[in-house]
Amino acid sequence: MSTLRLEDLKQYSDVMRTRHGERLDLRFVEPRDTDELQHYFRSLSTHSRYNRFFGAVSELPKGLLRDFLEVGERDRFTIVATMMVDGFETIVAEARYAFHTETATLEFGLSVDDRWHGHGIATALMKNLECRAAALGAEHMFGDTLRSNEAMVSLARKSGFAFVNHPDDWKLVRFDKEISVGPKEIPCASWRLAALSRQADNPSASA
Numbered sequence: 764m765s766t767l768r769l770e771d772l773k774q775y776s777d778v779m780r781t782r783h784g785e786r787l788d789l790r791f792v793e794p795r796d797t798d799e800l801q802h803y804f805r806s807l808s809t810h811s812r813y814n815r816f817f818g819a820v821s822e823l824p825k826g827l828l829r830d831f832l833e834v835g836e837r838d839r840f841t842i843v844a845t846m847m848v849d850g851f852e853t854i855v856a857e858a859r860y861a862f863h864t865e866t867a868t869l870e871f872g873l874s875v876d877d878r879w880h881g882h883g884i885a886t887a888l889m890k891n892l893e894c895r896a897a898a899l900g901a902e903h904m905f906g907d908t909l910r911s912n913e914a915m916v917s918l919a920r921k922s923g924f925a926f927v928n929h930p931d932d933w934k935l936v937r938f939d940k941e942i943s944v945g946p947k948e949i950p951c952a953s954w955r956l957a958a959l960s961r962q963a964d965n966p967s968a969s970a
């Protein structure tokens with residue numbers, strides 16, 4: 764992680780597109796997002812919040828909000844996808860991921876604003892997470908979802924993930940994907956550069 768210069772987070776921003784070509788800016792969450800992030804979660808449908816947090820919550824509890832706003836602490840990161848709506852930068856999706864060095868895995872969870880479901884945003888976000896996983900040197904990326912979450916199960920299947928039982932909870936299923944791109948092939952510019960610089964710092968890191 765030493766080559767992630769967290770003091771200059773903006774260099775790790777990416778531009779994504781919805782299925783219809785609308786622009787989405789993807790960046791690490793910042794302290795100025797506190798209210799907007801909480802507003803985003805409150806605005807999700809009850810169903811979406813349940814699926815995201817595996818339980819009934821009306822907003823992010825204080826401790827979790829604090830965790831969400833910490834970027835890089837214990838190799839955990841929150842990213843937000845924003846769009847310009849009526850002249851305001853508005854959060855339309857989020858993802859939180861953790862890089863587990865000991866297992867070389869990237870674990871993630873994500874959500875998309877209900878008004879933007881079906882626009883290919885989660886598909887784009889997961890592709891971007893794959894770039895981030897490759898840049899960090901992860902060999903696998905995985906997430907957990909409720910078995911009843913048909914949208915997430917279908918999305919994971921379409922995105923090339925395989926399913927395994929969750930080790931602790933029968934209500935959950937784990938989706939897992941091997942990361943097999945080398946730094947030079949990473950299809951997100953900022954993350955390709957981060958991976959190449961990681962490789963230059965540590966030539967023995969896997970290609």
Ligand SMILES: CC(C)(COP(=O)(O)OP(=O)(O)OC[C@H]1O[C@@H](n2cnc3c(N)ncnc32)[C@H](O)[C@@H]1OP(=O)(O)O)[C@@H](O)C(=O)NCCC(=O)NCCS
Nearest residue numbers: 811814872873874875880881882883884885886914917918
């Ligand atoms: C699951 C979720 C992230 C999908 O986001 P999205 O941006 O709408 O997904 P996409 O538009 O990229 O859809 C991609 C594929 O997912 C599947 N999918 C998405 N919504 C679906 C639905 N309501 N029912 C069945 N499949 C669905 C489809 O296979 C779809 O492909 P298609 O459009 O070609 O049919 C979104 O529904 C969500 O935020 N849910 C609440 C939070 C959550 O469940 N998080 C996952 C657990 S961490």
